[in-house]
Amino acid sequence: MSDQIPPLRTRADRRGFIRTAGTLGLAASVxxxxxxxxxxxxxxxxxxQWNHFVxxxxxxxxxxxxxEWGERNDTEVIVTNVGMTSLDSRAAAEIGKKQGHDLxxxxxxxxxxxxxxxxxxxxxxxCEKKYGKPLDIAIxxxxxxxxxxxxxxxxxxxxxxxxxxxxxxxxxxxxxxSWDAIRExxxxxxxxxxxxxxxxxxNELDSSMALRSMLLSFGAGVQDAxxxxxxxxxxxxxxxxxxxxxxxxxxxxxxxxxxxxxxxRLMLAGKGSLTLNALSITRTGESEKIPVANKILLxxxxxxxxxxxGVMHFMSVYAIWNFARNVEGAKRFLxxxxxxxxxxxxxxxxxxxxxxxxxxxxxxxxxxxxxxxxPADKYSIFSDASQWTVPLGYPGYANAAxxxxxxxxIVPRMFADVASGRLTPEASMDLYSGQVAEIYRKWQGxxxx
Numbered sequence: 001m002s003d004q005i006p007p008l009r010t011r012a013d014r015r016g017f018i019r020t021a022g023t024l025g026l027a028a029s030v031x032x033x034x035x036x037x038x039x040x041x042x043x044x045x046x047x048x049q050w051n052h053f054v055x056x057x058x059x060x061x062x063x064x065x066x067x068e069w070g071e072r073n074d075t076e077v078i079v080t081n082v083g084m085t086s087l088d089s090r091a092a093a094e095i096g097k098k099q100g101h102d103l104x105x106x107x108x109x110x111x112x113x114x115x116x117x118x119x120x121x122x123x124x125x126x127c128e129k130k131y132g133k134p135l136d137i138a139i140x141x142x143x144x145x146x147x148x149x150x151x152x153x154x155x156x157x158x159x160x161x162x163x164x165x166x167x168x169x170x171x172x173x174x175x176x177x178s179w180d181a182i183r184e185x186x187x188x189x190x191x192x193x194x195x196x197x198x199x200x201x202x203n204e205l206d207s208s209m210a211l212r213s214m215l216l217s218f219g220a221g222v223q224d225a226x227x228x229x230x231x232x233x234x235x236x237x238x239x240x241x242x243x244x245x246x247x248x249x250x251x252x253x254x255x256x257x258x259x260x261x262x263x264x265r266l267m268l269a270g271k272g273s274l275t276l277n278a279l280s281i282t283r284t285g286e287s288e289k290i291p292v293a294n295k296i297l298l299x300x301x302x303x304x305x306x307x308x309x310g311v312m313h314f315m316s317v318y319a320i321w322n323f324a325r326n327v328e329g330a331k332r333f334l335x336x337x338x339x340x341x342x343x344x345x346x347x348x349x350x351x352x353x354x355x356x357x358x359x360x361x362x363x364x365x366x367x368x369x370x371x372x373x374x375p376a377d378k379y380s381i382f383s384d385a386s387q388w389t390v391p392l393g394y395p396g397y398a399n400a401a402x403x404x405x406x407x408x409x410i411v412p413r414m415f416a417d418v419a420s421g422r423l424t425p426e427a428s429m430d431l432y433s434g435q436v437a438e439i440y441r442k443w444q445g446x447x448x449x
Contacts, residue, residue: 158315
């Protein structure tokens with residue numbers, strides 16, 4: 001499979017786009033006043049996105065940015081915030097009715113909806129023209145090299161570092177920078193203090209991303225660089241055997257029934273020694289003045305036998321339906337939102353990292369010293385986050401098969417069956433790799449993979 005991405009937009013295309021827009025603008029400017037007032041209704045742009053973990057972000061987005069943008073563009077912007085677990089069901093309902101919002105935001109690449117969205121090539125082209133090239137993680141999360149279509153647009157991503165209790169790990173004399181070290185230190189801490197490691201093996205996003213990072217560190221993965229199913233491998237088997245030992249020695253059975261906030265609650269209650277999560281744990285601790293938050297430090301992804309990478313915690317991907325009523329307004333909104341990437345970064349309290357990092361030129365300084373946090377350089381580990389954060393389809397592109405594997409929770413189910421003792425590592429790998437292969441065959445038959 002070729003990884004070559006065709007030019008986002010030709011100059012001739014851009015000239016045509018600008019010329020058309022100019023013609024429309026001229027027509028509006030010379031329209032008879034009575035005719036314009038009688039027929040020109042104010043435009044509407046409807047957006048659906050999640051309830052952000054940082055409430056200040058929704059406050060800024062809903063009440064400041066969208067209001068200002070709406071006034072500048074003579075558009076009423078209507079934002080619907082929904083819980084993260086409801087995004088896909090709401091999107092599927094809109095597809096079924098062929099109506100709803102113009103613009104929908106997802107937390108992972110919505111590649112299985114490719115037939116129901118526009119090609120977002122124009123949005124990337126305009127942003128690249130104005131802001132420079134995007135990070136590779138954005139393209140790998142929104143472009144299908146088989147169909148040559150951009151099925152979404154990514155303005156940001158959320159890294160997934162290690163969160164750990166410094167006091168407990170210092171006492172154990174272990175630095176949690178590798179999976180072997182996590183097993184060793186986690187065992188010591190649990191034996192002495194009864195405080196477990198908390199890495200979920202449940203049907204939710206946090207578990208899915210953490211376990212994918214573990215797989216990749218062992219040299220395994222759901223697919224290879226060419227988009228072919230690759231879960232059945234000796235590397236997957238080694239990762240499963242490791243996870244079984246890690247669970248037996250350092251964890252409790254609570255991890256099998258976790259939701260997306262369980263690891264947050266565990267750490268902030270002082271009942272966990274380590275987990276993988278975005279900075280929502282420490283930010284919540286800071287805002288609610290929870291004493292243990294000052295003891296929680298962050299670290300880059302754990303090193304494994306093959307790699308040291310972390311699958312993104314979330315990927316901010318916007319999709320414009322092909323049945324949207326205001327496609328052009330949605331495109332312009334995404335370009336302008338991207339241009340405000342520094343405001344996004346600041347109002348999300350460093351949660352949302354830009355896929356056009358040149359728009360936050362002082363990021364290194366901001367991360368190096370945050371007056372709201374102890375220690376002030378806690379978030380400096382994110383200074384190179386774009387180098388160790390990888391997309392969901394790594395080492396290939398996100399695609400419909402990757403999306404379905406995620407939604408079916410195949411990876412956490414595979415790990416949970418081994419850790420709980422329901423299946424041997426070999427039996428679990430055979431069962432779930434077979435399901436993955438079947439999913440890939442289906443999407444290959446539909447010519448999407």
